[in-house]
Amino acid sequence: MLAELEELTGASGLQPTSAHGFVVEYFDKVFTTALDGLLEEAAAAGGREFASVGPGEPMADGPIMVRMRGSFSGQPVVTPADLGAVGWDDATKIQVRRLIRSHVVLFVGYRPDEEEFELLFDQLADAYRAELPRCHLAVAQGRIDDYQWQRWVWRGLLLFTADPTECMEALADELK
Numbered sequence: 001m002l003a004e005l006e007e008l009t010g011a012s013g014l015q016p017t018s019a020h021g022f023v024v025e026y027f028d029k030v031f032t033t034a035l036d037g038l039l040e041e042a043a044a045a046g047g048r049e050f051a052s053v054g055p056g057e058p059m060a061d062g063p064i065m066v067r068m069r070g071s072f073s074g075q076p077v078v079t080p081a082d083l084g085a086v087g088w089d090d091a092t093k094i095q096v097r098r099l100i101r102s103h104v105v106l107f108v109g110y111r112p113d114e115e116e117f118e119l120l121f122d123q124l125a126d127a128y129r130a131e132l133p134r135c136h137l138a139v140a141q142g143r144i145d146d147y148q149w150q151r152w153v154w155r156g157l158l159l160f161t162a163d164p165t166e167c168m169e170a171l172a173d174e175l176k
Contacts (some may be wrong), residue, residue: 016042019168095126112148
């Protein structure tokens, strides 16, 4: 299914960037809405193995990649409407809540006015059962619209302007 989605979205033939490599090297829990396999390719190239789960599947211990889009349990999840059919059970929501409580959430590669970002944020807030704490968004689009700024700040999100690859490289430098 992932190969078919890559073909439909024009992502086939793309190569992982240094940002993909950084994510799979330094993080054990990755939530992605990407419809490509670049994170998986970067993990394989780096010799790391991630268990891949969908939004309706329980999270395993160890390195996991939670694919928020794709095909899970025979149920395709590509559009916001598809999410209604596949959701997290209470046990998985507890796992997500524990992760969010003990870590800082960094969203990379989204714009604050993007429906996909709002959908992901709402899914995580639903699992957390409250507004998300300690969340940051690296916005690559340049100046952030005042309306979007205020809208997201009121929801507890701290926004800053940064190219996703440069953001991940700077984070990697700090962690090394």
